[in-house]
Amino acid sequence: MLARVILGLLDLSPMTGYEVKRHCDTTIRYFWQADKAQIYRTLSQLTGDGLAAVETAPGVGGPARQVHHITDRGREVLNDWLTSRLDPQPERDVFLARLFFSGGLPEPELAELLATRRKTAESLLVELEDMRRSAPDPADRRARLRLATLDHGIAQVRTELDWLTEVEKELT
Amino acid sequence: MLARVILGLLDLSPMTGYEVKRHCDTTIRYFWQADKAQIYRTLSQLTGDGLAAVETAPGVGGPARQVHHITDRGREVLNDWLTSRLDPQPERDVFLARLFFSGGLPEPELAELLATRRKTAESLLVELEDMRRSAPDPADRRARLRLATLDHGIAQVRTELDWLTEVEKELT
């Protein structure tokens, strides 16, 4: 999966492994996070498969940069992925799991669990709304779609906050 | 992680690996799915660590059943997990990733992607609402919490459907 996501990023513009990592930590963080080592491994796998090509560029203020470009084969594979059957992925939510099994916990511990979740949700919301505000007016469909995924995140977080309020109310 | 979830299930009632799998496919499916082989491996790891104990029971209409109970040590570990720091888990949403990179796709393909997502969301919603309806009135906090996680799922799916409507409208 990571391979596909990286192909997608390379399709937007050529970049180094470091930059891929930065994207995973910033622009696409709310729907895709990845380990640094894994990114570099995947990149060399992509070049090995001929889906990406490397060009060593002199580093401006730093070590040399290995800039990865997507190849035509890569673009094909990316396209195949984008148009392939969308099968539902396995759900796995640690927070919900904990909550589900937290029936026997004393009340303050439970309240803290919910409070922690609220805090991370709130800071995520602020961050996403900042991204939304600072995003340029969508020029093309590409940009509109990217904003749409952002809106998805915002809507989900808002729903979660409302739900948290409900649960907190109900448990007192 | 799976180990903790299984401990949680065993804490609700002793069960076989097969039954753990069934839970992952039904009751807790909307927040935790797991591979059969992994479940059995994890179970034997749990007994190896003394967090669970096995008792072989004669199978009623089938092979012998290896019923796993949670031990006191297991209950401790479960409790430690439930009260430990809740750190945000890595987000990974294949659908959003695809949508994010689908800017260059022809319109019908894009529409199909959204339609597929809508279909799975709708059927999930039906399923969750069925679960909700057939759930007994919550007797204790345990049951209320379990219903709350279900409500979380329902709220998220509804939000997603609304969002889908927005996106579909915007893209025509």
Next chain:
DNA sequence: CGCCACTAGTAGACAAGTCCACTAGTCTGG
């Protein structure tokens, strides 16, 4: 009787991801 479905569990190869430590160059602030 033979086949299928369901219950219950085992085994092994493999893929993907995480964690940690490490090299190395540059730039900035105290």
Next chain:
DNA sequence: CCAGACTAGTGGACTTGTCTACTAGTGGCG
């Protein structure tokens, strides 16, 4: 001038999870 931050990348051990295929017992249906 030196420490720390930032850029850029490598290497290896380890964990977790997936996929596939297998054994085995029972019950029901045609």
